[in-house]
Structures are given as C-alpha cells and as structure tokens.
Amino acid sequence: MSMRDVKVCLLGDSGVGKSSLVMRFVMDQFKPALESTIGASFMTKNLVHGDKTFKFQIWDTAGQEKYRALAPMYYRGAAAAIVVYDVTKESSFHTVKDWVKELHRHGPPRIVLAIAGNKCDLEDLREVSRKDAKDYAEEIGAVFTETSALTAANVPELFSQLATKLPSDVEPANQYRPRSTINIHQQSPERRRRGCCGGGGNSAANSTPESQAFR
Ligand code: GTP
Ligand code: MG
Numbered sequence: 001m002s003m004r005d006v007k008v009c010l011l012g013d014s015g016v017g018k019s020s021l022v023m024r025f026v027m028d029q030f031k032p033a034l035e036s037t038i039g040a041s042f043m044t045k046n047l048v049h050g051d052k053t054f055k056f057q058i059w060d061t062a063g064q065e066k067y068r069a070l071a072p073m074y075y076r077g078a079a080a081a082i083v084v085y086d087v088t089k090e091s092s093f094h095t096v097k098d099w100v101k102e103l104h105r106h107g108p109p110r111i112v113l114a115i116a117g118n119k120c121d122l123e124d125l126r127e128v129s130r131k132d133a134k135d136y137a138e139e140i141g142a143v144f145t146e147t148s149a150l151t152a153a154n155v156p157e158l159f160s161q162l163a164t165k166l167p168s169d170v171e172p173a174n175q176y177r178p179r180s181t182i183n184i185h186q187q188s189p190e191r192r193r194r195g196c197c198g199g200g201g202n203s204a205a206n207s208t209p210e211s212q213a214f215r
Helices: 018-027 065-075 090-106 130-139 155-165 189-194
Strands: 002-011 040-049 052-061 080-086 112-118 143-146 207-213
Touching (some): 002 065, 018 052
Parallel strands (some): 002 080
16 A cells, blocks of 8 residues: 655634644544644644545644744645635635735645635624635635534545545645754655654554644
8 A cells, every 4th residue: 555645734713723623633632721832733634535644734724813923834745725714704704815816826736736614613603605715726726625623524535535635746845845844953855755753653543733833
C-alpha cells in the first residue's frame, strides 16, 4: 500500500472552529473551551482511503488578525487548504472569499481547496445558506462540505474528499518540506525527507498530536 504525505493548512476567521475540526479528525474529541490558537499548531493523522494511506500533516493556523501575516508560511508548499467558516456567521464566509483570492494569487499553483461550513449543528442560528456556499465552492472548483466538530458530522469525509481530489503526481514543490518556520537546526537530507518530527518508523499509532509552534 502506498503512503502519501499531504501537507494541508486550515485557514479562516478566529472562532470558526479550525482547531476543533482538527481535534475531531485527529483525536475524535471535542473540547468546548479550546483556547484560541497562537501562531499555528501542527498535527498529523493517517487516513486510509482505497489502496492508499494519506499522511496528513496538518497546519492549523491562528485566525486572529494579528497572525494574518504568518499565513503564507503555512500555505507555502501545501498540497491542500481547508478554508473554514462558521455557518452562523456571515462575516466568516466573506473571509473565506478573501482567503481564496489570496491562495489563487500567492498560494501553490495546484493547491486543492476545500471549503468547510462548520458548526452545522447550530441550524437555528444559521446565517449562511448551504446553497450559496455550495455554489461558490463549485464556481472555484473546491470541495465543499458542512461540518460539525461538535457532532463529528462530515469531519472524516472532509479529509477523504480532499484526498480524492489530490493529483496523483504531486510535484516535489507541493510536498511537505519543513522550512525556516520550525526547523531551527539543520536537518540531514534523510530526516528532512521524512519530515521534521521524525515520522519514519513510528509504531502503530496513527494519530500524533505534536508540538505547538510559535509559543
Ligand atoms: P482561532 O484559533 O482563534 O483561529 O479559532 P478556531 O477557528 O481554531 O476556533 P476553535 O476551534 O477554537 O473554536 C471556537 C469556538 O467554537 C469554541 O468555543 C468551540 O467549542 C466552538 N466550536 C467549534 N466547532 C464547533 C461546532 O462544530 N459546533 C459548535 N456548536 N461549536 C463549535
Ligand atoms: Mg484555533
């Protein structure tokens, strides 16, 4: 079975639930009082899909405006980006469009996009219609789904849909390569190839919460 490294980053307004989605996907947990992310955080999770195993290397960015300028460090070299909004917050959907424009201008040329409307459990508070969001996603050729980190609805599906859209011949430039963002020490080429956190040879555990960067 082949193993593919997939660097993916999550973008979107503060409070839309990016970290909660990652926690649901990686650990199948939901913590109601999660702290707002500082800088970014990194986790990995393997997903078996068909005859392939995808090793998702997930950069969960901070949505607060003051961290805005850091985003290029996380989407650079990413094979995929998940742009998240909160279905109960119209303004967060506008921010999605800003991120898509930025990714089109400055992101990796063949980046696969997904739009996730999170908190779909809060139907009574909905401000963004599913149809509007779906139409927009279709227009830009992005994967679309409405998710709930709380109930787990569509969370694994989001990542597997993304996996199916990845081109099979990922260019080396689109593969995960830690750069100046986190590797303070020079790494040997072998180690660099496997990723910064020594992913190779690790046991059966297929989900590894890893360090918080930029503390
Ligand atoms: P930043 O780190 O500041 O960018 O925010 P974030 O996008 O990572 O949001 P976070 O995951 O911290 O969630 C913000 C708040 O929304 C928390 O109180 C979560 O418990 C809540 N939340 C996240 N996902 C859901 C969901 O699917 N449903 C509901 N009802 N609440 C959610
Ligand atoms: Mg967060």
